[in-house]
Amino acid sequence: SAVISQKPSRDICQRGTSLTIQCQVDSQVTMMFWYRQQPGQSLTLIATANQGSEATYESGFVIDKFPISRPNLTFSTLTVSNMSPEDSSIYLCSVSGTGGSGQYFGPGTRLLVL
Amino acid sequence: DAKTTQPPSMDCAEGRAANLPCNHSTISGNEYVYWYRQIHSQGPQYIIHGLKNNETNEMASLIITEDRKSSTLILPHATLRDTAVYYCIVYSGGGADGLTFGKGTHLIIQP
Numbered sequence: 001s002a003v004i005s006q007k008p009s010r011d012i013c014q015r016g017t018s019l020t021i022q023c024q025v026d027s028q029v030t031m032m033f034w035y036r037q038q039p040g041q042s043l044t045l046i047a048t049a050n051q052g053s054e055a056t057y058e059s060g061f062v063i064d065k066f067p068i069s070r071p072n073l074t075f076s077t078l079t080v081s082n083m084s085p086e087d088s089s090i091y092l093c094s095v096s097g098t099g100g101s102g103q104y105f106g107p108g109t110r111l112l113v114l
Numbered sequence: 115d116a117k118t119t120q121p122p123s124m125d126c127a128e129g130r131a132a133n134l135p136c137n138h139s140t141i142s143g144n145e146y147v148y149w150y151r152q153i154h155s156q157g158p159q160y161i162i163h164g165l166k167n168n169e170t171n172e173m174a175s176l177i178i179t180e181d182r183k184s185s186t187l188i189l190p191h192a193t194l195r196d197t198a199v200y201y202c203i204v205y206s207g208g209g210a211d212g213l214t215f216g217k218g219t220h221l222i223i224q225p
Contacts, residue, residue, distance in 0.1 A: 096209035105157030
């Protein structure tokens, strides 16, 4: 299984500012994903982080609001731009396991926007 | 939208078997059934998956009906640490696609 770390683990931000969340994996992985979990809700896929090309965004999520970088096979960042209180959520990254073993998730980043 | 239906919550006594049902009546032939759980304040954790045969690992057993329209996750001897939200997901992405989470079942293990 992959070991995934995220930074920061939590943050409190002012509206109108931006926050970049880092995701680090202990091994090279092909597929990395970013999810959002709003308070009391389930997880929603934001985008697939593609190495060497632009991320693939799900309906309702756009690059200007959630720019993503994937410079190599072990690292990705998600930026939450021009934040509003509605962006207060847990943001999680995940990677695909091998042999159909599902996805492994990071511990999440808890974001509170005031 | 999620292709699965689960009860919103369930209780189970500590030490007993917890049986969590999931309906996936529109599952396609190439879709697997995956189970994850999310303990409070943590990222989801993979539990088990199957296509059509029953599966067992060190965490749980997965029973899939013959018509594949429903399944049951079994935690054989539930402990307080098994209190979590359990998600049943149908998936055929082979690792290339993200997951679509439903609302899951909040399982509460009672002492």
